[in-house]
Amino acid sequence: MSTQPPPAPPWLDAQATAEALPYPALADAVEALLRDDTVTVPPRLVQPLAGGGSLFVMPAADDRVAITKLITFVPDNPAHGRPAIQGDIVVFDARDGRRRLLLDGPTVTARRTAAVSLLAARRLARRPGGPLLIVGAGVQGRAHLEAFAAGLGVRQVRIASRSRASADALVEHATRLGLDAQRVDDADAALADCPLVVSSTTAQAVALRARPRADAFVAAVGAFTPHMVEWAPEVCRHLAASGTVVVDTRDADHEAGDLLQAGLDVGALPTLADVVRDTPAWRRARRADGPVFFKSCGWAGWDLAAARCVLAAGSR
Missing domain, CATH: 3.30.1780.10 (ornithine cyclodeaminase, domain 1)
Known part of the structure; x- marks a missing residue:
């Protein structure tokens, strides 16, 4: 049979x-x-x-x-x-x-990474309406643009990329979604105007050297191994000293290239689960003011x- x-x-x-x-x-x-x-x-x-x-x-x-x-x-x-x-x-x-x-x-991968950033922004962003600066106009840049528009109601977007063609293509996509979008050629300068920031570069070299605004929420998603980097070490140290740094999971302890290369004690930082569950670790770490830096490395x-x-x- x-x-x-x-x-x-x-x-x-x-x-x-x-x-x-x-x-x-x-x-x-x-x-x-x-x-x-x-x-x-x-x-x-x-x-x-x-x-x-x-x-x-x-x-x-x-x-x-x-x-x-x-x-x-x-x-x-x-x-x-x-x-x-x-x-x-x-x-x-x-x-x-x-x-x-x-x-x-x-x-x-694209959508869940952007959704994790969206959840973090829902919980942590002080000015969730934007404008939004996206640095890196690839797959993750597009996913985060869509996620923040759908989930936060963002209407203004500024896009920076090493490739002008890629930035212009993402601007066109944002415009088709009904957003006010434009390319910016100096990402560091654009930080001053944007309380929402997503860095989604290939993370092969430092892309951002200026400090985010005091009321900024940053989702840093490009660097997901210890050897990758998007943000200058001195900026990461400033964010840790003046604001709040949150990692996606404890896997970031050995994967968060931006933070590890800045010499920060990643294992002492709260995770997104701490934020969601309002644990003592989160209550000790959170500040009433200062920028929020959310470091995302990925997790199954x-x-x-x-x-x-x-x-x-x-x-x-």
Whole structure:
């Protein structure tokens, strides 16, 4: 007697994955995950590749859902017309082991990173209406523009990039969304006019050397290894001394290049979970004034939140 193989799980391509992950709902899913004590996320495995890139293997689970993210990151791919991040996320039922979904890895990475920044801005930004400065006009710059417009109601955006063509393309996209957008050629000078800042560069060298405003919220997402950097060390030390620095998770203790290269004790900084749960660590660290610097390095828990968000939408 022959047994029929189980049906293949639904595979969501990039467009379908994006449509299943609206930014406000995804930010809510991230917050719910941070309150869930059943979530477990082991350290990610990073395998160097012969071409200078890395293979990331990132599992996570709660009491209902398990995921594994398999992506490659090759930083110079965009210069050759290829995406820097490629791969998929496999979603399983945590109780019976069934494969439930396959999600497009780069799309989830872009959207969940921006949704985490959105949640941080909801909680920490003193002037969440902007104007918003985006430094780095690639995939993450676009995702953060969309997320902050959808989730915070931002209407004015300034965009800086080493590539004028990339900045102009993102300005055009913002204009199509109905935003007041313009390219700026000096990101340091633009900091003075923007209480919301997102740095989403390739983080191969310092991109920002000026100090953000005293009422600024900064989401720094480009540097996610100890050797990457976007913000000058002296600026990071100033932010730690005069404002509040928050990291996305404890994985940042050994991955937050901007902060590590500034010589800061990253392990002593509060995490986004501390903020959401209002822990004693957060109450000790928060200041009533001064800039807020949110350092995001990535975590498989964010991908689990995205999977939960997709499954919840499908069940409604």
